[in-house]
Amino acid sequence: MTRPITFTPDIAARAIIASAITLGMDPVEACVSRSNPRRQPLAPAAAALGEVLQLDADRIATIFGVSLTTMKAHRTHPTRPFLRAKASAEDAIRYALRGVEIASRAEAKRDIAPPPEPTPPPTPRRFIAAALDEAMPPKPAPPVPVLSxxxxxxxxxxxxxxxxxxxxxxxxxxxxxxxxxxxxxxxxxxxxxxxxxxxxxxxxxxxxxx
CATH class of the missing domain: 1.10.10.10 (Winged helix-like DNA-binding domain superfamily/Winged helix DNA-binding domain)
Structure with missing residues (x-):
């Protein structure tokens, strides 16, 4: 039986981070900025999520706030940076899916607990930004002051x-x-x-x- 593939904030965040790193850009700015140049990592991430998860990439792009015109342009005339960022995002998604599968197997061995009370889902932009905050490496500790x-x-x-x-x-x-x-x-x-x-x-x- 084919394993169901789920579009989760964590997987989306990993795709955006991988895409942004390949393009040399900030993944958090890509999600929160209104400037199109800073949002470049989102289109490759959406395309990668659509391909690996077998979902509608245009629908994912809409969640990310990427226009369908932009997605069509990338599909018709993909640039080399776009293809590199998309490939990096695909690798990150597959790596995350392997972790999800391992965690699911471990959970299946435990006693099944009663399902938690359902909570209303956050807005798409907010849950992606929240997942990015968790996935990003912690900031380095401030330097220890040196004695005079x-x-x-x-x-x-x-x-x-x-x-x-x-x-x-x-x-x-x-x-x-x-x-x-x-x-x-x-x-x-x-x-x-x-x-x-x-x-x-x-x-x-x-x-x-x-």
Whole structure:
């Protein structure tokens, strides 16, 4: 028996994302923008969904907000970028369908729970946008702030007294930079220096002020 093929927000979102990535465009803007250039990923995605799911591509295009004139133009004179984006969307749809099939088999092995209360379906544009938000990779975490040279010096001196030369080596900074930072910290009363010996001021030990 042939497995029923369902047009779902998740599968639609994956098709749009694959199409947009191939075209080098933003999939979220493709769904929410009113600018035709930014909506280019939608037509290849609609065509791919129609072909792989064996559905009416024009009806899917209407859900996406793509005009039938645009779809007809792509069918009559398909461009190379359109065909590449359509092929990428088809691959994404087939990959998603394999996941749906595996999940369906796993669900069939469980006890059948009572069906949930039906909820009214969201508007087409909104459910696609919501699925896109879930399918898109998470944004990277904000960078951890780096301590200033003064803060790094205080952290090192908090563990043990060090000379200017030693601090320069430990911090990977120029000796002049360390010397200037120590001078500022000394004026602020945060560090103190031992008396210089015969080797000179560069070798005297600095420590956190008591």
């Amino acid at each position: 040279i003064g803060g790094r010096i205080l952290a090192e001196l908090g563990e043990r007294p060090l000379s200017t030369i030693a601090l320069s080596s430990v911090l990977g900074e120029k000796e002049l930079t360390v010397t200037q930072a120590l001078s500022v910290l000394r004026q602020e009363g945060q560090v103190a220096a031992d008396q210089a010996d015969d080797r000179g001021a560069r070798h005297r030990l600095w420590r956190v002020a008591a």
